[in-house]
Amino acid sequence: MCAKPISAVEGGAWIHACRIGALDGRAILPVFVAGRHLVLVRDGDGIFAAERACPHEGADLALGHCSGGRLFCPRHAAWFALTDGAVSPGWFFRDLHTYPTRRKGGDIQVRIESDG
Numbered sequence: 001m002c003a004k005p006i007s008a009v010e011g012g013a014w015i016h017a018c019r020i021g022a023l024d025g026r027a028i029l030p031v032f033v034a035g036r037h038l039v040l041v042r043d044g045d046g047i048f049a050a051e052r053a054c055p056h057e058g059a060d061l062a063l064g065h066c067s068g069g070r071l072f073c074p075r076h077a078a079w080f081a082l083t084d085g086a087v088s089p090g091w092f093f094r095d096l097h098t099y100p101t102r103r104k105g106g107d108i109q110v111r112i113e114s115d116g
Contacts, residue, residue, distance in 0.1 A: 012113040017049065020106050028071075030062040034112045038099065041066050041082055048082040049099040049110045056093045071096070 017031045017040060029040045030052055037052040039062050050071065052061055059075035066072065070079040070088075079088045085096035100111040 012111050014102065014104070014109040015112050017101075017108045017110045020103060020108055023047070023108070027066050028062055028064065030060075031110075033110050036112070038110065039071070040101070040108060040110075041071055043067075043069055043082055046082070047101050047103070047108055049101045050080065050082070050085060051097045054078070055087075055096060056091070061096075 013034075015034050017033050017038070018029065023029055023040060023042050027042050031038050031040055038049050039052050041048045041050065043066050048071075050061065053059070054061055054073045054075065056073070056076060056078065059073050061071060061073060063074040064072045065074075066082065069082050071082055072079045076091075078091045080086065080096040082098070085098040087093060087095050102109050102111075
């Protein structure tokens with residue numbers, strides 16, 4: 001099952017995003033978690049989660065690419081730091097919203113904060 005709360009943690013919950021094997025052979029995987037369209041990004045040994053739409057003009061970041069700790073927008077070549085969503089120098093729009101991830105057993109979970 002997808003998007004099932006795992007445990008409440010400090011005002012948020014760890015939500016199942018996918019099995020780890022879903023990222024085999026892929027660097028970017030679009031997922032739908034707790035009503036949010038996200039991308040999971042594998043960079044080296046790290047797995048990162050971020051909102052799927054570029055904050056500039058809504059380009060689908062699942063069609064981008066990642067390299068060196070950065071997720072590149074397919075439309076504008078702007079990039080975002082995978083660790084905190086910071087936008088590349090020279091662009092003047094908000095940072096990409098990122099989400100903590102963890103591996104639990106054979107699953108990847110994303111931490112979704114409560115809206116309240």
